[in-house]
Amino acid sequence: MNLDALFNPNSVAIIGASRDPEKIGHVLLKNFIEGGFRGQIYPINPKCTEILDLKCYASVKNIKDDVDLAVISIPAKLVPEALKECGEKGVKGAIVISGGFSEVGNVELENQLKEICLKYNITCLGPNCMGVINPLTRVDSVFIPTYKMGRPKLGAVSFISQSGAIGGAVLDLMARQGFGMSKFVSYGNAALLDETDLLRYMADDGRTKIIVLYIEGVKRGREFFEALKEVTRRKPVVVLKGGKTSGGAAATKSHTGTLAGNAAVYQAVFKQCKAVEAMNIDEIFSFSKLFESQPFCSGDRVGIITNGGGLAVVATDSVEENGLKLAELSDGSRKCISEKVPPYVNVKNPLDLSGDAGADRFEVAVHAMLDDPNVDAILVGVLFQTESIDSRVLSILVEASNLKKKPILVACPGGEYAEVHSRILENCGVPTYTSSTYAIKSLRKLVDYSKFINK
Amino acid sequence: MKYADAISLIKKYDISFVEGSIVRSVDDALKVAKYPVVLKVVSDEIIHKSDQGCVKLNVKDEDSLRKAYSEILSNAGKARVDGVLVQSMAKPGSELIVGGRRDEQFGPVILFGLGGIFVEVFKDFSLRVCPIDREDAMEMITELKAYPLFKGVRGRKPVDIEAIADVLQKVSKLLYENEQINEMDINPVIAYEKGYCAVDVRVLP
Secondary structure, three states: OOOHHHHOOOEEEEEOOOOOOOOHHHHHHHHHHHOOOOOEEEEEOOOOOEEOOEEOEOOHHHOOOOOOEEEEOOOHHHHHHHHHHHHHHOOOEEEEOOOOOHHHOOHHHHHHHHHHHHHHOOEEEOOOOOEEEEOOOOEEOOOOOOOOOOOOEEEEEEEEEOOHHHHHHHHHHHHHOOOEEEEEEEOOOOOOOOHHHHHHHHHHOOOOOEEEEEEOOOOOHHHHHHHHHHHOOOOOEEEEEOOOOOOOOOOOOOHHHHHOOHHHHHHHHHHHHOOEEEOOHHHHHHHHHHHHHOOOOOOOEEEEEEOOHHHHHHHHHHHHHOOOEEOOOOHHHHHHHHOOOOOOOOOOOOEEOOOOOOHHHHHHHHHHHHHOOOOOEEEEEOOOOOOOOOOHHHHHHHHHHHOOOOOEEEEOOOOHHHHHHHHHHHHOOOOEEOOHHHHHHHHHHHHHHHHHHHO | OOHHHHHHHHHHOOOOEOOEEEEOOHHHHHHHOOOOEEEEEEOOOOOOOOOOOOEEEEEOOHHHHHHHHHHHHHHOOOOOOOEEEEEEOOOOOEEEEEEEEEEOOOEEEEEEEEOOHHHHOOOOEEEEEOOOOHHHHHHHHHOOOOHHHHOOOOOOOOOOHHHHHHHHHHHHHHHHHOOOOOEEEEEEEEEOOOOEEEOOEEEEO
């Protein structure tokens, strides 16, 4: 298997390229051209001589130079023949966008596709999938126009999605939130390549720091289990399992059979393999952005800094609810803070810098906690609603976060002004949340994973 | 799987099981009984033995044994009966459940929980894919909401966590090596301050 042909091809043939702007074959070609694909693009369509100013070929076999990747979007029944031609041409990889295979009961046709790919040694993704996006090489086989679905910028998170729909929604959200992505892959029916192969590929991929996985079921349970167990030792895997409530409720006679249903077994697998389980799409983002930007932590003691007492109280509750500890500040850091803040600030954890705090007080507090051996992670709750807080606090937080000394999380509840500032923090790699609840829940995941990795 | 086979299977994996023997007549029962004993009807056709009145606990002497013997057999009704199990009465302790199931995707999985209402009502159980190592076993124990009970609270005695971790690993090995098992309950396993004792087992192929 040569997955590089899918993610880093030097040339691509779009089989089923079309002049009709309504057709997927048109959008595909357009996305490769406008996305700035770094390589040769060959439209394939026996009925055209030219599409979007590119010379069009009747078959891949008519192309003189080598073709690394074929993206196929033609009626299902024509796919085997097209793949055969790819095989004869020596095409290394294929993304079969077309549906109409096992997902509609057409198992025979899918088996034909499999046989041809195995015979010609074609690395094949799909069928019935959205395929690949790689912002680095500008491969983009997702057949949705860019005005409808944004493309994330280059980053370190790779996303493997069984579902095209969830994949598309998450990509669009990632793009909007300024989230960096290394690679995206939607693998559809998984006739040949499945989640386990893709997981292993992303584990070996040097540009992937975190793997996000959306699955509804897996094809080879045992292999998946072994792979997941190995991969999490190397990088964090955030996983969302869809379809928890359906199926698996086979008639059983024992207690164990009744309790240990399919969904429970998946949860057990994630726990046992130390994958980070997300319960919904929001949690994928909450967890991934923290893992992506912050260092692992050495323990579970949290320091809380805010300019609002209420925020400190709520954050403290979250710390306890999530099984983390409130750090006991060292004498050194207490002294250091006391010297630089007004006497009415009660120097303890949670640290309420008081409603008249400006950026300078945050700077003192954040650095004192970064140096405090009793603090493992820091939550900064910024109320942007107060008179004395403005954009100046941003550079303080960004600089502190860039030190990568301890995880720093920011909670900024509020409206537009808070939101604008949150977005800037996010874009600068500071994980920012609308509430301390989400922040601390995410931190707990990081604490658990750090404990596992540091062992 | 026959009850006798299930017992010898778990004994083969060095899982300690309460002493007992299967008899086919009341006279044999009288011979093997070391009072107090428990009598249980052995039958593949009866799933919930206690619910059906096919178990008699704390049988203290010859007379009550005779009475209990005929009573549980008559409660078995028309079910095909392989015999009657005469078991020593296990000392009271913390009742646990250790079970297993073959998942079609992931293969054998092992379940652990505190017996009775904890697992049934509160669904307080932990689950892992077999085989498990010691660390997995410890996580299965500490993960339970009921875990603090194991350490002893309010006069309740602590239980032998090392021994539980040990039995979990043994059951995991059993499930992993015996592909014919589809479902299994060892319920209850009674844990003590020192050691444990499995009291009942059911294996469904």
